Amino acid sequence: MTDLIASAPARxxxxxxxxxxxxxxxxxxxxxxxxxxxxxxxxxxxxxxxxLMLPGPSGIPAAFWSELKSGAWGSAxxxxxxxxxxxxALGALLGVVFGVATGMSRLAEEATAWIxxxxxxxxxxxxxxxxxxxxxxxxTAAVFIIAIGVFWIVFFAAHGAVRSVERxxxxxxxxxxxxxxxxxxxxxxxxxxxxGILVGLRTALGQAWMAVVAAEIFGVPGLGQRxxxxxxxxxxxxxxxxMLTMAALYGLLDSAFVALQNWLLRWKA
Amino acid sequence: MESVIDIRSLSLAFxxxxxRTLVLDSLDLSIERGAFIAIVGASGVGKSTLLRVxxxxxxxxxxxxxxxxxxxxxxxxxxxxxxxxxxxxxxxVDNVSFGLEGGGLSRAERRSKSLDALRIVGLVDLADRWxxxxxxxxxxxxxxxxxxxxxxxxxxxxxxFSALDAITREGLQDELVRIWRxxxxxxxxxxxxxxxxxxxxxxxxxxxxxxGRLAADxxxxxxxxxxxxxxxxxxxxxxxxRHLGAEKLIDGAAx
Ligand SMILES: Nc1ncnc2c1ncn2[C@@H]1O[C@H](COP(=O)(O)OP(=O)(O)OP(=O)(O)O)[C@@H](O)[C@H]1O
Ligand SMILES: [Mg+2]
Numbered sequence: 001m002t003d004l005i006a007s008a009p010a011r012x013x014x015x016x017x018x019x020x021x022x023x024x025x026x027x028x029x030x031x032x033x034x035x036x037x038x039x040x041x042x043x044x045x046x047x048x049x050x051x052l053m054l055p056g057p058s059g060i061p062a063a064f065w066s067e068l069k070s071g072a073w074g075s076a077x078x079x080x081x082x083x084x085x086x087x088x089a090l091g092a093l094l095g096v097v098f099g100v101a102t103g104m105s106r107l108a109e110e111a112t113a114w115i116x117x118x119x120x121x122x123x124x125x126x127x128x129x130x131x132x133x134x135x136x137x138x139x140t141a142a143v144f145i146i147a148i149g150v151f152w153i154v155f156f157a158a159h160g161a162v163r164s165v166e167r168x169x170x171x172x173x174x175x176x177x178x179x180x181x182x183x184x185x186x187x188x189x190x191x192x193x194x195x196g197i198l199v200g201l202r203t204a205l206g207q208a209w210m211a212v213v214a215a216e217i218f219g220v221p222g223l224g225q226r227x228x229x230x231x232x233x234x235x236x237x238x239x240x241x242x243m244l245t246m247a248a249l250y251g252l253l254d255s256a257f258v259a260l261q262n263w264l265l266r267w268k269a
Numbered sequence: 270m271e272s273v274i275d276i277r278s279l280s281l282a283f284x285x286x287x288x289r290t291l292v293l294d295s296l297d298l299s300i301e302r303g304a305f306i307a308i309v310g311a312s313g314v315g316k317s318t319l320l321r322v323x324x325x326x327x328x329x330x331x332x333x334x335x336x337x338x339x340x341x342x343x344x345x346x347x348x349x350x351x352x353x354x355x356x357x358x359x360x361x362v363d364n365v366s367f368g369l370e371g372g373g374l375s376r377a378e379r380r381s382k383s384l385d386a387l388r389i390v391g392l393v394d395l396a397d398r399w400x401x402x403x404x405x406x407x408x409x410x411x412x413x414x415x416x417x418x419x420x421x422x423x424x425x426x427x428x429x430f431s432a433l434d435a436i437t438r439e440g441l442q443d444e445l446v447r448i449w450r451x452x453x454x455x456x457x458x459x460x461x462x463x464x465x466x467x468x469x470x471x472x473x474x475x476x477x478x479x480x481g482r483l484a485a486d487x488x489x490x491x492x493x494x495x496x497x498x499x500x501x502x503x504x505x506x507x508x509x510x511r512h513l514g515a516e517k518l519i520d521g522a523a524x
Contacts, residue, residue, distance in 0.1 A: 172354050175324050176368040176419070177344030183371070191358040267358045269401040 055237040060244075063237035072226060077245065080212050080222035083139060087146025088208045092201055095151045099158025099197075104181065104189065109159075124149035124211055128218060142215035142222070149211045150204040157200020161193035195268070198261050205257055209250045272337065273423060273455050274300040274323065279332035280480075281318060291480035292318050295332065298474065298483065300423075302337075305449055305456045307466035310476035310484075311513050316459045317351055319476070320425045323457070324348045338422045343372065347421035349429045351459075353408035355400040361411055362387065362396040368419035386414035389444055391437075406433045410441070417448070423455040431461065439497070442469060446493070463509050467491075467499045477512040484512045 037057050044051040055063075067073040102109040127148055131141040165188065173179070173188045216224025223242050230238035276298040282289045292315045300306060310316050321327040323334065324346050338345035347368065355364045365383035374382070387393040390410040400408060409432050416424060430438045446469060449456055460466050466473045467489055477484035487505045499506050 168352070168354055169356065171326055172350075172356065172367070174326055175348045175350075178371070187367075187370075188356070191356070194358070267360075267399045267401070 052234055052236060055240060059237045060240055064241045067241060076223050076226040083142040083146060084208055084212045087143040088150055091147035091150025092154045095154025096158045099155040100162050103159045103162025120152060125214055137219045142220040145215045146208050146211040149207050153204040153207055154200045158197050161196025162189055165189055165192040195265055202257055205253060271302050272299040273302040275335040277333050280330050282330045294480035294482050296483055303453045303455055305470045306472045306474055307470035308459045308474050309466050309509055314476045315481035316476060317427050320348060320427055323425055340422050345422045346425060347416035347419050348425040349413050349416045349427060351427040353412040355408055355411055357400050361398050364411055365414045365418050367415055383418050386418040390414045426458045428459055463506055464499050467502050467505060468495055468497055473505060475509055475512045
């Protein structure tokens with residue numbers, strides 16, 4: 001009995017301590033960032049590093065501003081987002097279609113088993129030579145490389161998610177007379193598999209972003225290409241501008257996706 | 270009397286690791302149109318399996334089932350599962366409309382029929398909740414509404430009230446009897462509870478043994494409205510208890 005009485009205020013203090021800890025964590029994070037920027041600024045100024053090889057943070061806003069004014073930043077971002085969106089949509093769509101089909105049908109799964117086993121381990125970037133031979137160094141090649149990486153991730157996510165839908169739920173559709181494959185698919189399999197498919201899509205979102213940069217480094221117009229141009233001119237501030245641009249865009253896309261995911265899965269406990 | 274379901278020497282065996290387990294053994298049962306039949310039997314005797322065969326979720330190993338439904342509905346039977354089995358991604362009202370989809374009704378008509386069904390089970394206020402926000406008993410009532418909404422000719426009910434408190438259960442029992450008398454549906458009602466069977470049904474069918482066989486078939490002629498005392502049917506209670514086995518007898522004595 002005494003234990004019970006004692007534990008109530010103890011829990012209240014614990015929750016107070018938790019919010020205090022959160023505040024402290026935020027403080028430390030800000031301080032850490034500040035120290036990082038400071039060291040970054042000071043190291044090249046002290047001559048410990050050639051400022052050309054490592055530009056300090058203070059020069060970056062100016063570099064960003066002039067890049068923005070010239071229109072180069074906007075067109076690079078636009079072009080990269082274009083590759084990204086098309087490649088992602090294409091890879092995701094095909095991944096969902098084939099993943100769901102092989103998840104629903106034993107026959108489809110068995111027929112594709114060996115093809116999957118051979119093609120799956122080939123990294124997306126290993127397709128660059130063929131992408132260039134087939135399409136040349138252009139948008140299509142970039143889209144192709146992005147789509148391949150996305151395809152595999154989404155394919156396996158969708159396949160696994162459909163395979164693990166509970167039989168009990170499929171029986172509900174059967175019991176109410178929805179026994180044709182498309183009824184099962186739309187009424188039970190897709191909604192039940194959605195959480196798993198979304199997890200795959202989120203992984204693909206990050207993967208595709210890396211593929212964008214890689215494809216563009218080979219010369220397709222976009223962030224990656226602009227970054228390479230800047231580096232060959234030793235405009236290292238500009239390289240940093242583009243690195244931060246990539247981080248910011250990815251962060252934005254990922255947060256938007258998570259918001260969408262939470263809304264779609266609002267039925268989950 | 271014309272029968273709506275005719276079961277002739279139905280047997281069902283499960284194949285497991287190479288050996289067969291017979292669960293139902295040459296069952297014969299004629300279900301008259303409009304009857305209210307309770308099926309009682311010990312746990313594991315094959316009651317759920319029988320309902321699953323009738324609705325087409327399991328295949329009989331032998332024997333035949335003749336359905337003489339005439340509503341021309343896509344699905345003239347509806348099953349209330351022993352577990353609620355709501356679809357977690359649909360709100361309560363959309364779970365109830367599930368069986369109405371593909372029946373040529375507009376969205377608004379489906380919704381209004383579903384709300385009617387929810388009103389019957391007393392959950393119309395929770396229409397817009399998600400299933401995970403319901404209690405176990407509420408989920409079971411939504412599952413009942415989902416079956417009622419399709420207005421089936423035959424309702425198969427697998428212990429639909431066993432998870433409910435006594436007051437709610439009695440309310441729903443009376444509601445079920447009212448719907449049954451109003452609509453002339455045929456109801457096949459599986460239960461463990463002898464008193465419930467006698468209160469609700471015209472006929473109490475006992476499954477017993479392993480494999481499950483038809484062990485007894487009692488008519489309950491008590492006029493309606495009935496009282497909840499099983500006094501007039503002491504012979505039925507005794508017979509059912511005998512078939513349910515020794516443990517059930519002890520349970521019965523303790524009540
Ligand atoms: N898929 C299956 N494979 C093998 N055996 C099964 C399967 N489903 C059920 N059984 C067995 O069949 C028997 C009958 O099961 P059933 O679910 O019909 O029992 P029940 O009478 O509904 O029992 P309860 O009152 O506990 O719900 C049980 O012994 C069970 O173990
Ligand atoms: Mg059962």
